[in-house]
Amino acid sequence: MDDQNMQSQINELNRKMDLVLESLNQQNRKAESVEDLFADLQIVGKDLYDTAVVELENQQVELDIDQLKFLGLKLLNNINDITVMLSVFESTVDFARDAGPLVGESIIDMTKKLHEFEKKGYFEFFAEMGKVIDNLISHYSKEDVTRLADHIVLIVDTMRKMTQPDMMLSIQNALDIYQTMDQKKVPEYSLFKLMREMNKPEMKKMMGVAVTFMKRLSKDKEIKQ
Known part of the structure; x- marks a missing residue:
């Protein structure tokens, strides 16, 4: 019985050791992966740096380390403002995406309305009105x-x-x-016939209107003078 317990404990220890070794192997593999990643990043970074140096030399651009440092500090100090600007930009993009169909429909409606105006002759009318304005300008x-x-x-x-x-x-x-x-x-009217026509009620009324109009016109002119 004691031998069986001893063997069970040994088996349990072996199992735990296997787990520990497996965990160590996994950590080693992860560490190797990270090291490989760092190595690859170093290679890529070096290539980018060399390429940037060559391009800057070709473009005759000189970098000032102090200016780069100042720019970096400026960006860090204004990180909140940059975040707000990015949020506004995202909101603008979302609005443009949502408003796109509405704008498209508005353009289609406006195109249809312009076509309707053209069929009714609005544009020709305004073109002729332009000639009227030209004539007015040239004559006055x-x-x-x-x-x-x-x-x-x-x-x-x-x-x-x-x-x-x-x-x-x-x-x-x-x-x-x-x-x-x-x-x-x-018809032709003689003086006698004209006098006879003037005796008619409608002619007397018309002469009354004419005389009254002339009197009031003359009086109004005297007042203004």
Whole structure:
């Protein structure tokens, strides 16, 4: 019985020793891998350094160690600001990625709207308006434009009054009557016939309107003078 216990303990010790040896072997392999990695990095770093030196010499660039040190310290001192800038850049990229489809749809809609304007003749209209402006500029001097600017309020006020509904209706009626008149068939009136026509109520009313208008126009002119 004692021999069996002894053998069991020996077997357990052997098993633990095997585990220890396996762990040591793994650590050795890791250490060798790290050493190989460092060796490879040293080779790559040396190649990069040699290449950088050659390129700097070819470009005739001189590096100041103090300036590099100052730059490194500057970067370290502003690491928080750099982090914020990177965060802003990431947010901008995300926004551009999200807004890309919307911008694309907006461009498509704008293209369709421009095509619609072209079909309706907007561009041709504005092109002709450009010719109108050219004609105005070529026919009027700077002094004319200055006088126009001085009287623009009066002109706009006059246009506003002329575009009142009752005034527009009167102008429209006058134009309609003039267009429907046949100039070749207008009857001739003698002085006697004219006096007889003037005795009619509608002619008296028209003469009253004309006389009243002339009186008020003359009175208004005297007041302004």
